Amino acid sequence: MQRGDRDRPSKSVRRPRRGRAILGRPSVFSASLAAATAVIVFLAVFSHAARQEAEATARALGDLRALLNAAGCSLDCATHEIAYGLYTIKPATDEQLVRTALWLRTELRLYGVDCLPRFGLRQMSLCSGLEVEGEQRGFHVAYESERMLISTDVVESNELFATRALHHELSHIMEGRMGRGRYEDPEWNATNVHGMEYGEGGHLDRDPWHSIYDIRLRGVLTEYSRASNAEDKAEVFATMMTRPLYLKLRCMIDGVLRDKVALTERRWREFCPEFSESFWGTIHDRRVQMRDELGLPRLSHKLELPRLSRE
Ligand SMILES: [Zn+2]
Numbered sequence: 001m002q003r004g005d006r007d008r009p010s011k012s013v014r015r016p017r018r019g020r021a022i023l024g025r026p027s028v029f030s031a032s033l034a035a036a037t038a039v040i041v042f043l044a045v046f047s048h049a050a051r052q053e054a055e056a057t058a059r060a061l062g063d064l065r066a067l068l069n070a071a072g073c074s075l076d077c078a079t080h081e082i083a084y085g086l087y088t089i090k091p092a093t094d095e096q097l098v099r100t101a102l103w104l105r106t107e108l109r110l111y112g113v114d115c116l117p118r119f120g121l122r123q124m125s126l127c128s129g130l131e132v133e134g135e136q137r138g139f140h141v142a143y144e145s146e147r148m149l150i151s152t153d154v155v156e157s158n159e160l161f162a163t164r165a166l167h168h169e170l171s172h173i174m175e176g177r178m179g180r181g182r183y184e185d186p187e188w189n190a191t192n193v194h195g196m197e198y199g200e201g202g203h204l205d206r207d208p209w210h211s212i213y214d215i216r217l218r219g220v221l222t223e224y225s226r227a228s229n230a231e232d233k234a235e236v237f238a239t240m241m242t243r244p245l246y247l248k249l250r251c252m253i254d255g256v257l258r259d260k261v262a263l264t265e266r267r268w269r270e271f272c273p274e275f276s277e278s279f280w281g282t283i284h285d286r287r288v289q290m291r292d293e294l295g296l297p298r299l300s301h302k303l304e305l306p307r308l309s310r311e
Pocket of ligand 1: 168169172202230231234
């Protein structure tokens with residue numbers, strides 16, 4: 001090895017050392033700059049996402065509010081926990097409100113703009129954690145104030161059940177609007193199997209299993225239908241609105257149910273002429289079309305035990 005060769009490595013060792021010393025200061029600066037940039041990017045992305053979520057919430061609630069206002073009904077959302085009389089409510093999150101608003105608007109639009117005002121609802125309130133007398137509920141209708149409370153929890157836990165329960169409640173409201181007493185209805189009672197006796201009312205039957213369809217029952221759809229003729233009527237109507245094909249099958253083997261469906265159709269046509277024959281035949285397709293347009297998944301018909309009771 002020549003002298004010049006030995007010198008070269010020693011130079012090359014010193015150069016990187018100088019280089020590290022020179023580059024050391026900028027690398028700390030670069031790391032700080034990178035961290036600051038990352039924080040700024042994160043905050044920008046976060047605020048953008050938050051803004052998008054707020055806009056989506058405002059849009060979904062705005063569309064629902066416009067539909068309700070046209071029917072003479074206001075819309076509000078719980079902003080803090082309230083214990084009021086028999087019930088307590090809590091605020092729902094933006095995500096819960098969007099999902100519930102999209103679902104609710106779709107279901108209410110099925111009734112049409114001429115029919116919706118006939119329910120006479122003055123106020124709809126969206127909340128979470130709805131409890132009535134200490135019991136968790138999905139819905140509560142305050143008839144005296146014409147107000148319907150809807151917990152977003154019921155939509156999250158089981159959307160099919162929530163859909164059925166919504167139309168169930170609207171059936172009760174329609175019955176009131178048509179001037180029939182809650183339990184006085186000889187015409188309906190006459191459709192029943194001879195000897196059939198109702199219970200003392202739905203408020204005494206809080207067993208969630210009683211809401212499951214039971215094909216072994218004759219003349220009624222569920223055990224809950226036996227609670228009173230009001231619940232029986234509401235169960236038939238809610239099934240017409242949500243499970244028309246299933247109901248058709250039940251009617252093929254159950255003449256009593258067939259008579260109840262015919263009576264329900266006639267009464268709803270009296271309530272609103274829009275409930276024509278074509279109305280019942282197009283519910284499924286109209287719901288699917290509206291949900292597809294909003295990007296909502298199809299309603300799942302799998303058997304699922306409801307976690308929250310209705311009225
Ligand atoms: Zn009911």
